[in-house]
Amino acid sequence: MKKVGIITLTKNANYGNVLQNIAMQKIVSELGFEAETILNLTNSTLFNKKFFSFANLVKWMLNYNGYRENEKRNENFRKCCSKNLQYSDVTYNNGRFSKEPTGYEYFITGSDQVWNPTFGFATEFELLGFVPKNRKISYAASFGVDNLDMLSESRKDDIRHYLAEFSSISVREDSGERIVRNLCSTPVETHVDPTLLLKRQEWEMLAIKPKFNLKKPYILVYMLGEISAEYQTAIKKLAKQNNAEIINALKGKCKFINPLEFIWLINNASYVCTDSFHASVFSIIFHTKLYIFNRRDQHANQNSRFTSLLRQCGIQKDKVIYKKNLEDSSIDWECVDKYIEKERERSFEYLKKALSKEKVVVNQIEILNKKDCCGCSACAQACVKKCITMRTDYEGFTYPEVDLSTCVQCGLCKKACPIINADSNSNEMLHYPAYAAFADIEDVRLRSSSGGIFTLLAENVLHKGGMVFGAAFDDEFMVSHIGIEHIEEITRLQGSKYLQSRIGNTYYEAKVALDAGRQVLYSGTACQIAGLKGYLKKEYPNLLTLDVLCHGVPSPKVWNRYLRSQEVLHNGHVRRTFFRHKKYGWKTFALLLEFSNNKAYERIFAEDPFMQMFLSNICLRPSCYACKFKNLSRPSDITIGDCWGIDNIYPEMDDDKGTSIVFVHSEKGMDLLKKIMGEMTYKEGNIEELLPNTADSRKSVSPHPNRNAFFAALDAGENCDELLKFVKPKVSIFGKVKRKLKTIVRMN
Numbered sequence: 001m002k003k004v005g006i007i008t009l010t011k012n013a014n015y016g017n018v019l020q021n022i023a024m025q026k027i028v029s030e031l032g033f034e035a036e037t038i039l040n041l042t043n044s045t046l047f048n049k050k051f052f053s054f055a056n057l058v059k060w061m062l063n064y065n066g067y068r069e070n071e072k073r074n075e076n077f078r079k080c081c082s083k084n085l086q087y088s089d090v091t092y093n094n095g096r097f098s099k100e101p102t103g104y105e106y107f108i109t110g111s112d113q114v115w116n117p118t119f120g121f122a123t124e125f126e127l128l129g130f131v132p133k134n135r136k137i138s139y140a141a142s143f144g145v146d147n148l149d150m151l152s153e154s155r156k157d158d159i160r161h162y163l164a165e166f167s168s169i170s171v172r173e174d175s176g177e178r179i180v181r182n183l184c185s186t187p188v189e190t191h192v193d194p195t196l197l198l199k200r201q202e203w204e205m206l207a208i209k210p211k212f213n214l215k216k217p218y219i220l221v222y223m224l225g226e227i228s229a230e231y232q233t234a235i236k237k238l239a240k241q242n243n244a245e246i247i248n249a250l251k252g253k254c255k256f257i258n259p260l261e262f263i264w265l266i267n268n269a270s271y272v273c274t275d276s277f278h279a280s281v282f283s284i285i286f287h288t289k290l291y292i293f294n295r296r297d298q299h300a301n302q303n304s305r306f307t308s309l310l311r312q313c314g315i316q317k318d319k320v321i322y323k324k325n326l327e328d329s330s331i332d333w334e335c336v337d338k339y340i341e342k343e344r345e346r347s348f349e350y351l352k353k354a355l356s357k358e359k360v361v362v363n364q365i366e367i368l369n370k371k372d373c374c375g376c377s378a379c380a381q382a383c384v385k386k387c388i389t390m391r392t393d394y395e396g397f398t399y400p401e402v403d404l405s406t407c408v409q410c411g412l413c414k415k416a417c418p419i420i421n422a423d424s425n426s427n428e429m430l431h432y433p434a435y436a437a438f439a440d441i442e443d444v445r446l447r448s449s450s451g452g453i454f455t456l457l458a459e460n461v462l463h464k465g466g467m468v469f470g471a472a473f474d475d476e477f478m479v480s481h482i483g484i485e486h487i488e489e490i491t492r493l494q495g496s497k498y499l500q501s502r503i504g505n506t507y508y509e510a511k512v513a514l515d516a517g518r519q520v521l522y523s524g525t526a527c528q529i530a531g532l533k534g535y536l537k538k539e540y541p542n543l544l545t546l547d548v549l550c551h552g553v554p555s556p557k558v559w560n561r562y563l564r565s566q567e568v569l570h571n572g573h574v575r576r577t578f579f580r581h582k583k584y585g586w587k588t589f590a591l592l593l594e595f596s597n598n599k600a601y602e603r604i605f606a607e608d609p610f611m612q613m614f615l616s617n618i619c620l621r622p623s624c625y626a627c628k629f630k631n632l633s634r635p636s637d638i639t640i641g642d643c644w645g646i647d648n649i650y651p652e653m654d655d656d657k658g659t660s661i662v663f664v665h666s667e668k669g670m671d672l673l674k675k676i677m678g679e680m681t682y683k684e685g686n687i688e689e690l691l692p693n694t695a696d697s698r699k700s701v702s703p704h705p706n707r708n709a710f711f712a713a714l715d716a717g718e719n720c721d722e723l724l725k726f727v728k729p730k731v732s733i734f735g736k737v738k739r740k741l742k743t744i745v746r747m748n
Helices: 015-029 054-062 066-086 155-162 174-183 200-206 227-243 258-269 277-285 305-311 333-354 378-384 413-418 442-446 452-463 487-492 506-515 528-537 556-570 610-614 622-626 667-679 707-715 720-727 733-747
Strands: 003-007 036-040 087-093 106-109 136-138 169-171 189-191 218-222 247-248 273-274 289-292 386-392 398-402 432-441 468-472 479-484 521-525 545-550 572-579 590-595 599-603 638-642 661-664 680-685
Touching: 003 015, 015 036, 015 258, 015 277, 015 333, 036 506, 066 258, 136 487, 155 386, 169 174, 169 528, 174 189, 174 305, 200 258, 200 277, 218 227, 227 273, 258 277, 258 720, 273 277, 273 720, 277 289, 277 305, 305 333, 378 386, 378 413, 378 506, 378 528, 413 528, 432 442, 432 452, 452 468, 452 487, 452 521, 452 545, 452 638, 452 667, 468 487, 468 506, 479 487, 479 506, 506 521, 506 528, 521 528, 528 545, 545 667, 556 572, 556 590, 556 599, 556 610, 556 720, 610 720, 638 667, 661 667, 667 680, 707 720
Parallel strands: 003 036, 003 106, 036 087, 106 136, 169 189, 218 247, 218 273, 273 289, 468 521, 521 545, 545 638
Antiparallel strands: 386 398, 432 661, 432 680, 468 479, 572 590, 590 599, 638 661
């Protein structure tokens, strides 16, 4: 049986989340598919894999913030979910899948507030950015808000990009339809929540009576927002008028009920007083008298959810929306059921059509997971129709966007991609030596980040009339690749630039020079070198490539935020920057900024906010957490980088002014290196000593657990001081206890 993967809200013990998921799986199964939900474990309190962690054990013992009660409720939810839902063995956590989500014919996102950006959703995961265009479906997806005015333009552009990749979109509210129409031209329809697709009898068969005794009649109160004094007075008055008990679904004996017990309570209540969308839905399904209250909390206005629900069910607002005087307004339930049946028919028709679309074979670049794009732009430069542009997402990284109206499906973009063709891009590890080395001219070393070897190589090529390509700062102190032809231009390429460089058209410019017979030295990160070779599609004897060892590339948007905050602080414009100033030595390098008013900023890397964010791995490009080029087999002719640990390996070569590691992958690389050996001090060594397999440049780093929250705060406009709190969060009392106990254990 063909499988459908469902993407929905699974993080918390929320009745509506679980019930709409049960309904969605049942409907998909009725349509002839096997349905599975992919769990999102990011900050999940319901499916927490670390339940038996030390911190949680302490919380259990101390019952911190009612931890034991909350965990008991979570356990009841988990039991209900395990009996009524099918989960995939693929999970998602902090931007990464546990394994590739293969084997699914289609993916459905929805229902519930999967696209509510104020709750931290509407990410690549909920917007199915990892799914091919012809296999992604949305059903009754909710933004949960009336508009996206609270978002930055870059965040809206990101959402627009993902929505444009759907062939058609289904949303739950009329306001969601307006939002989609304002963002893109993708056809959009409004459909009812999946809970309304199951009939009353089906839900009654699923409902479970709670184990505690109940007195009838009762009024069920389920408020997720604040219950004001006014609301309390109105509910008490209603209870008195009907001689009914008031039961709060979140307190007392109801505190631990599971979702199916919750709907039993709704079905058997005299009235339901709620600000919850799904409590309202089930009141309508079970024909239970209902009063809807305006939710009072910090989130954006969510009343549009009820407006659409009542319209779809044919219920007048004044019949159920709270007014100061609660009146017993009768509802024609027979008429309501007819409205719902029409909506069911529409919804089933939409789903049948969506789940029967033929797969279309595409032959253009398609980024289904951001970790599968290094941003080199080889695809854009390879496109003969120029229908690929590099679009910047809200994190500040660029990704290819294809104009399908002009694309001819030639496939050149895919052939140029270094990620798709990663296995064929690297040379075999030949038995060329590795060296610790530095330039003999001290000034060259001091102007370089490590040993100055790049400068010697570049000078050799330029002296022969060649061209050298590398990363340089532009007028705004962002980084782009440029080509140089004169010795005096080398200073622009010297020194590390700790952010992603925009390649621009330099692959094309390098090809022009190569085709003219000129020698070219192209430098960059390993993925950029692989991108160049994918673009060129053939070997050039006059091409020399050099890659630099890389920790990962931080977001240009973070760097821009940092620079602007420094300019405000120092009341001047940046006129020079140096990431690796050696005033305090090579090992304790400092970040230097000079301003137009002659002021200067200088901090060693461990104390500078940007360097802290960079080295904590919180702001790196997604592909850097799954780098395909961090090994000894590189796509370049020569690799250079810092020779950390030289003081232990060859102490005689360590004067704290910078020593490079150099290792070679080709005869061309060896020939070039030999030409500059007379200008450098070097010592041949064992690559496993000079660059051990524990080094960050030989293995992908792990994403910081707060990465998603960090970029949300960045997009919201927070400054660098505010962003730093995500790098080093406050240590909780449990963390302090854990540290103390570990210290005691070590002492004994």
